[in-house]
Amino acid sequence: MTSDSNFSGTAQPAHLRDYLTTAAGSSSIRWIRAAALGMWEVGDGGRLLDVGAGNGEVARELAGLLPGTEVTALDHSAEAIANASGLHDGSRVKYEVGNAYELPYPDGHFDGVRSERVLQHLADPDRAVAEMARVLRPGGRICLIDTDWDSLQFDGTPEGFHERGVALRREWLAQTRTVDIPPSGRTLRRRLVTAGLTGVRTEPVTMVFTDLTEARQIMPFSREMFAAIGMPDSAAGWLGDLETADADGTFLVALTMWIAVGTR
Numbered sequence: 387m388t389s390d391s392n393f394s395g396t397a398q399p400a401h402l403r404d405y406l407t408t409a410a411g412s413s414s415i416r417w418i419r420a421a422a423l424g425m426w427e428v429g430d431g432g433r434l435l436d437v438g439a440g441n442g443e444v445a446r447e448l449a450g451l452l453p454g455t456e457v458t459a460l461d462h463s464a465e466a467i468a469n470a471s472g473l474h475d476g477s478r479v480k481y482e483v484g485n486a487y488e489l490p491y492p493d494g495h496f497d498g499v500r501s502e503r504v505l506q507h508l509a510d511p512d513r514a515v516a517e518m519a520r521v522l523r524p525g526g527r528i529c530l531i532d533t534d535w536d537s538l539q540f541d542g543t544p545e546g547f548h549e550r551g552v553a554l555r556r557e558w559l560a561q562t563r564t565v566d567i568p569p570s571g572r573t574l575r576r577r578l579v580t581a582g583l584t585g586v587r588t589e590p591v592t593m594v595f596t597d598l599t600e601a602r603q604i605m606p607f608s609r610e611m612f613a614a615i616g617m618p619d620s621a622a623g624w625l626g627d628l629e630t631a632d633a634d635g636t637f638l639v640a641l642t643m644w645i646a647v648g649t650r
């Protein structure tokens with residue numbers, strides 16, 4: 387683990403790859419990505435960059451939708467990029483290893499830059515946003531998506547469940563992370579304004595799940611995922627309460643993600 391990100395330079399843990407694959411299949415993530423694409427307003431024919439592209443499925447989707455456009459999927463993790471290029475479908479996507487803090491492109495190189503669920507993992511998100519703005523041409527469009535984990539709300543669970551969850555999360559962050567995971571989503575607008583983007587627009591998208599299996603496509607609410615991400619053993623009881631609510635049909639969880647766009 388580096389000190390400036392929750393991910394090491396080259397590794398992509400199997401649980402992260404599998405999580406991203408499952409999340410990409412979730413109707414909620416598809417809905418957010420479609421809304422973000424509508425707000426981004428990029429046309430066909432230029433160059434687009436996806437920073438922290440993970441498995442690269444959005445880059446391939448964009449290249450399919452905009453056949454005259456060259457799309458670059460960039461990630462800090464060499465393993466993620468190897469995996470993403472292994473999934474290549476022949477569309478106009480380039481897969482490149484690179485750091486959001488020092489994007490390996492000249493000023494004004496891209497017509498559009500996007501980054502999804504990446505800033506929450508960075509110690510200095512503003513530095514990454516400034517880099518994204520730098521590589522954008524004047525008039526180019528940026529689109530950020532991020533989660534607001536502090537927005538998590540539950541129902542069907544016992545009294546004190548929320549507070550126990552907050553304490554568990556704090557314990558987990560202290561034990562496993564070099565970078566705290568902040569409520570990043572709501573900060574996106576401010577970061578774009580600070581980086582000098584104009585016409586900044588932001589929208590919250592709240593996902594609601596009443597089925598634990600569906601919620602697990604996006605949130606790590608399973609014993610396997612808890613083990614993979616190093617949750618404390620004391621989390622098992624908390625998870626048990628979720629499973630009970632699911633079994634009796636009263637389970638509900640809501641989580642808000644934010645989309646923000648702006649023009650250089």
Ligand SMILES: C[S@@+](CC[C@H](N)C(=O)[O-])C[C@H]1O[C@@H](n2cnc3c(N)ncnc32)[C@H](O)[C@@H]1O
Pocket residue numbers: 391392393406437438439440441460461462463466484485486487501502503504507508
């Ligand atoms: C939660 S994943 C999101 C992946 C993808 N954007 C998606 O929505 O499916 C975060 C990604 O950011 C990448 N990442 C983390 N720090 C980075 C950095 N400093 N520069 C570039 N990518 C980074 C990780 O390797 C990982 O693939």
